[in-house]
Amino acid sequence: MKIYLAGPDVFLPDAAGIGRRKAEICARHGLIGLYPLDNAIGLSARDASLDIFRGNEAMMIEADAIIADLTPFRGPGADAGTVYELGFMAGRGKFCLGYCNDPMLYAERVRKFTTVKKQSGRLADADGLAIEDFGLSDNLMIIHALDLHGCALLTPGQAPADPWHDLTTFEACARLAAERLGCASARASS
Amino acid sequence: MKIYLAGPDVFLPDAAGIGRRKAEICARHGLIGLYPLDNAIGLSARDASLDIFRGNEAMMIEADAIIADLTPFRGPGADAGTVYELGFMAGRGKFCLGYCNDPMLYAERVRKFTTVKKQSGRLADADGLAIEDFGLSDNLMIIHALDLHGCALLTPGQAPADPWHDLTTFEACARLAAERLGCASARASS
Numbered sequence: 001m002k003i004y005l006a007g008p009d010v011f012l013p014d015a016a017g018i019g020r021r022k023a024e025i026c027a028r029h030g031l032i033g034l035y036p037l038d039n040a041i042g043l044s045a046r047d048a049s050l051d052i053f054r055g056n057e058a059m060m061i062e063a064d065a066i067i068a069d070l071t072p073f074r075g076p077g078a079d080a081g082t083v084y085e086l087g088f089m090a091g092r093g094k095f096c097l098g099y100c101n102d103p104m105l106y107a108e109r110v111r112k113f114t115t116v117k118k119q120s121g122r123l124a125d126a127d128g129l130a131i132e133d134f135g136l137s138d139n140l141m142i143i144h145a146l147d148l149h150g151c152a153l154l155t156p157g158q159a160p161a162d163p164w165h166d167l168t169t170f171e172a173c174a175r176l177a178a179e180r181l182g183c184a185s186a187r188a189s190s
Numbered sequence: 191m192k193i194y195l196a197g198p199d200v201f202l203p204d205a206a207g208i209g210r211r212k213a214e215i216c217a218r219h220g221l222i223g224l225y226p227l228d229n230a231i232g233l234s235a236r237d238a239s240l241d242i243f244r245g246n247e248a249m250m251i252e253a254d255a256i257i258a259d260l261t262p263f264r265g266p267g268a269d270a271g272t273v274y275e276l277g278f279m280a281g282r283g284k285f286c287l288g289y290c291n292d293p294m295l296y297a298e299r300v301r302k303f304t305t306v307k308k309q310s311g312r313l314a315d316a317d318g319l320a321i322e323d324f325g326l327s328d329n330l331m332i333i334h335a336l337d338l339h340g341c342a343l344l345t346p347g348q349a350p351a352d353p354w355h356d357l358t359t360f361e362a363c364a365r366l367a368a369e370r371l372g373c374a375s376a377r378a379s380s
Contacts, residue, residue, distance in 0.1 A: 011319040013310065049324040053334035074303060074315065075265025080273045081329040087274040088335075091281020113264060120203065125264065129201040129354075134239040139271040144243035145278075164319075 001181045002032045003174070004060050004094075006086065007069025008079035009164055010036050021167060029174045030183035034059045060088055065095035065181060067173045070138060070153065071163050072102050076109045077138045086145060095181060096150030097173045100137050101163035103155045107133045151176050191371045192222045193364070194250050194279065197259025198269035199354055200226050211357060219364045220373035224249045250278055255285035255371060257363045260328060260343065261353050262292050266299045267328045276335060285371060286340030287363045290327050291353035293345045297323045341366050 003026055009018045019035030026033035036056045060066070066089040073079035078100070090096050102109070107123060110116060114125040123131040136143045137153055146153050154173055160166035177183075193216055199208045209225030216223035226246045250256070256279040263269035268290070280286050292299070297313060300306060304315040313321040326333045327343055336343050344363055350356035367373075 008319065011321075013314075013318060013320075049322075049326060049330040050334055050337070053330055053338070056331065073319070074267070074300065077264070077270045079329075080267045080270065081331040083270045083273045084277040084280075084329065084331040084335065087277020087279075088281040089277075090274075091278040110264070124203075128203060129198065129263070130203075131201075132239075136239060139269075139274070140239040140243055141246065141271040141274040144240055145274065147240070148243070 001030070001065065001177070001183050002034055002063045003177055004063035004066045004085065004089065005033050005035045006066055006082045008071070008073040008082060009069060012164055018165065018167075022170060025167060025171050025174050029171075029178040031174060031178055031181075033174075034063055056085070057088075060085060060094075061092070063089070063094065065089075065097065065150070065177055067170065067177065068096070068098040069170070070098045070100045070142060072100070072109060072138075076106065076113050078142060083139075083142060086142065090145045090149045093149075095177070096146050097154075097177055098142070098146050098150075099154040099169040099173050101156060101166060101169060102137075102159050103157065104137075104159075106136055106138050107131050151180065191220070191255065191367070191373050192224055192253040193367060194253035194256045194275065194284075195223050195225045196256055196272045196275040198261070198263040198272060199259060202354055208355065208357075212360060215357060215361050215364050219361075219368040221364060221368055221371075223364075224253055246275070247278075250275060250284075251282070253279070253284065255279070255287060255340070255367055257360065257367065258286070258288040259360070260288045260290040260332060262290070262299060262328075266296065266303050268332060273329075273332060276332065280335045280339045283339075285367070286336050287344075287367055288332070288336050288340075289344040289359040289363050291346060291356060291359060292327075292349050293347065294327075294349075296326055296328050297321050341370065 005022050023033035068082050068086045070078040110131050117124055123133050143153055154169050156169050195212050213223035258272050258276045260268040300321050307314055313323050315321055333343055344359050346359050
């Protein structure tokens with residue numbers, strides 16, 4: 001079973017190393033991890049973006065499932081590229097898993113970025129736009145896509161010291177993917 | 191032709207009115223606009239989120255195309271729910287259109303939210319995460335999904351005074367959708 005490994009960790013300086021670690025974890029659970037191409041092609045080559053898109057899309061089409069790192073990125077919610085990929089995979093009927101290394105709820109997290117007020121009986125931000133207050137970790141489309149098209153979002157009990165490099169919750173997703181997709185049993189060593 | 195009308199305008203206090211205006215614009219171009227259910231069900235009912243998800247997903251499956259409002263929302267990029275829906279529609283092979291009422295490029299916009307530095311020859315934010323610098327308006331997965339699965343992102347020459355209520359660029363998308371999807375010619379009146 002092939003798993004598309006989506007997440008904003010492609011933007012880290014050591015992205016290639018994280019990709020390798022994620023692929024090794026997948027292998028331990030009988031899965032093949034496919035890590036996006038962004039880092040391999042290079043983020044500064046201006047004409048490379050279409051190649052990255054095409055490469056990532058081909059990889060998603062090839063994959064049976066996605067594990068999306070939905071840890072908040074440059075704002076109160078998940079990375080847009082990762083969310084696009086989750087939607088794409090759900091749209092194609094692939095098995096969807098995701099994790100978020102920040103255990104806070106979305107409505108709580110928004111308070112770190114904007115003034116929150118009560119307006120006509122609902123939470124709103126400084127611009128008057130309502131804040132989803134369903135007790136969920138992120139936008140309901142993301143959370144329920146996981147609930148209905150795969151496995152519920154996994155979050156740690158408390159935020160790890162390094163949310164971009166701690167792969168404990170990622171490994172829990174990989175284990176779940178292997179169980180649910182009926183993969184060959186995990187090997188003892190990496 | 192049915193068009194799913196995605197965007198964070200569902201979070202505005204006058205969302206229902208905007209949905210009606212968008213549907214009227216669609217009708218003038220021979221299209222049927224489907225506006226998400228969030229507002230109809232109410233954002234504060236804690237057990238309603240799954241109903242909203244199911245309703246929106248059914249609407250997307252019914253629609254032939256999506257027009258996504260990708261104007262930045264609570265950060266430097268598009269709303270996560272909207273981006274999920276764009277991905278879902280692209281994954282299902284639907285025709286994808288989108289607009290962004292902020293003409294700035296992503297790499298410029300990020301400067302409003304974080305310190306930007308040059309690191310190992312590439313732009314990075316305060317956390318050391320690389321900033322996509324392809325001269326695009328948002329994450330490459332969003333922008334090229336439109337390029338390859340519909341029509342290129344539309345942006346105004348300059349930001350309208352009220353980016354959430356100015357539907358000029360939305361109407362340009364509707365016109366394009368009607369042309370590309372071969373709809374009955376636009377009626378003169380709404």
